[in-house]
Amino acid sequence: MVQGAVGTGGPVARRDQVSLGVLVAAVPRFKVDEAAAVCGVAEQRRGGKLPSHVTAYLTMALCLFADDGAEEVAQKVTGSLSEFGVWNAAWEPPTSSGITQARKRLGRDVLRETFYRVAEPVATDETRGAWLRRWRLMAIDGFDLDLPDTAENAAEFGYAGNDQSRSTFPKARVVAVVECGSHAFMDAEVGPWNRSEKAMAVSLLPSISSDWLLLADRGFYSFATFSAAAQTGAALCWRPPTQLLLPILKVLSDGTYLSALIDPAIRGRQREELLEETRSGAKPDPAAAHVVRVVEYDVPDRDGKELICLITSITDPDAATAAELAGAYHQRWEEETANGQLKSILRGPGKVLRSKSPDLVHQEIWAYLLVHYAINSLTCQAATGAGIDPDRISFLRTLNVVRRTATGTAAFPP
Structure with a gap:
C-alpha cells in the first residue's frame, strides 16, 4: 500500500491514495468512487490528470481552507498525513488551472451523490x-x-x-x-x-x-x-x-x-x-x-x-x-x-464562493455540506462520549483543530 520515496527513506502515498485524512472517516473513498461511477465520471490516471476521488477531496479541502488559493490548499493537504505518509516529491503539485480543469471533469453531481451516500x-x-x-x-x-x-x-x-x-x-x-x-x-x-x-x-x-x-x-x-x-x-x-x-x-x-x-x-x-x-x-x-x-x-x-x-x-x-x-x-x-456555522465560520463572513460557473457552484456547495457534516459528526461523537450536549463544543475550535491536522509539509521541488 505504501512505498518508500527515493532519497527520503520515509513512507510515500501513491497518487491514488492522496486524500484528506481528517475527512475520510466521514466521507470514505469507496463512497466517492461509487458516486463517481453512478454519475458516469471515469477515473483519470493518464496524462497527469487528477483521479476523480483526489479531485473530490481537493474540492472539499478548498472549503476547509476557504481563505487560501487553490495551489496553497493543494500543498497543505497533499503533504504529510498520518494515514498516508508524505507526498512523493517526484509528483509535481497540481496548479490552480489544473485543479479547475479536474473539477470540471468531476462535474456538478458527484459530490451531491456522495453526500446522499454519506x-x-x-x-x-x-x-x-x-x-x-x-x-x-x-x-x-x-x-x-x-x-x-x-x-x-x-x-x-x-x-x-x-x-x-x-x-x-x-x-x-x-x-x-x-x-x-x-x-x-x-x-x-x-x-x-x-x-x-x-x-x-x-x-x-x-x-x-x-x-x-x-x-x-x-x-x-x-x-x-x-x-x-x-x-x-x-x-x-x-x-x-x-x-x-x-x-x-x-x-x-x-x-x-x-x-x-x-x-x-x-x-x-x-x-x-x-x-x-x-x-x-x-x-x-x-x-x-x-x-x-x-x-x-x-x-x-x-x-x-x-x-x-x-x-x-x-x-x-x-x-x-x-x-x-x-x-x-x-x-x-x-x-x-x-446555517451560521457553514456560512459565517467555515466559509467566512461576507465571503463569496470560488466557483465561476453553475456546475462548479453546485459542486462547491455540496463540498461545503460534506465538510460541515464531517466536522459535526466528529463534534457529536466527542460530546456524546463525554456525556455533554454538542452545543457546548465550539465549532470554530473544532474547525481549527481539523485544519491543523489536515495539513502537512509537502516536499515540492523549487
Whole structure:
C-alpha cells in the first residue's frame, strides 16, 4: 500500500491514495468512487490528470481552507498525513488551472451523490438535546450563498431584489434538513434565488423518516406541504402562518386543543360539512383535512411577550406534553446554528464562493455540506462520549483543530 520515496527513506502515498485524512472517516473513498461511477465520471490516471476521488477531496479541502488559493490548499493537504505518509516529491503539485480543469471533469453531481451516500443521523440515544421521547428532532430551513458575479452564474441563479435595487452578487438558495442534536445536514436542495423555500422543501420530504419529529417555521406551511410531510409517517411540529384559521374542535386536558387543517380548495357548504364531521370525531380523508393539536404559549420579547402558536400531528397530550413540544420547537434554532456555522465560520463572513460557473457552484456547495457534516459528526461523537450536549463544543475550535491536522509539509521541488 505504501512505498518508500527515493532519497527520503520515509513512507510515500501513491497518487491514488492522496486524500484528506481528517475527512475520510466521514466521507470514505469507496463512497466517492461509487458516486463517481453512478454519475458516469471515469477515473483519470493518464496524462497527469487528477483521479476523480483526489479531485473530490481537493474540492472539499478548498472549503476547509476557504481563505487560501487553490495551489496553497493543494500543498497543505497533499503533504504529510498520518494515514498516508508524505507526498512523493517526484509528483509535481497540481496548479490552480489544473485543479479547475479536474473539477470540471468531476462535474456538478458527484459530490451531491456522495453526500446522499454519506449523510445519516449522527446522534445516538445518549446524545443530549437530540430527542423528544422516541422522536429524533429534525428541522428544515433555508439559507443563501453569494456567488461570483459571472454571466453564467447570474443566468442560472439570479440576484436578490429587482433591477432598481438588486444584490451585488448572484445568490444560490439552499433548503436543508438538519439533525438538531448534532447540527449535521441530512439532506438539501440547491436552486436559484427566485425559487421559494416552500417549493424546494417538497423535494426533501421523501427522505423523511417515520421516527423523526420534523420542525418547521411558518414560511414552510401550506396544506399541500403539510400533507406531504404527514404522509411520510413522521411526527410534525410546525409554526403556522398568522392568518391560518384554526377552528377549535375539542379542548384537551392540558389546555391545548384539537383543530382541523382543511384543503383551501374546499369551500362553502362542503367545508362546513367536513368541519362538522371532523368535530364529531370522524377521521377525515388526508387529501381533504388533517386533525392537529394546537399548542399556544407566550415568550418574552422586547415588546413584552409574543404569542407562539404551534400545530402538531401529536394529538395525544400523554405522548408529548405542551411544554415538551414548546421546548422541542425551539430546538429548530439549531438549524439556524448549522446555517451560521457553514456560512459565517467555515466559509467566512461576507465571503463569496470560488466557483465561476453553475456546475462548479453546485459542486462547491455540496463540498461545503460534506465538510460541515464531517466536522459535526466528529463534534457529536466527542460530546456524546463525554456525556455533554454538542452545543457546548465550539465549532470554530473544532474547525481549527481539523485544519491543523489536515495539513502537512509537502516536499515540492523549487
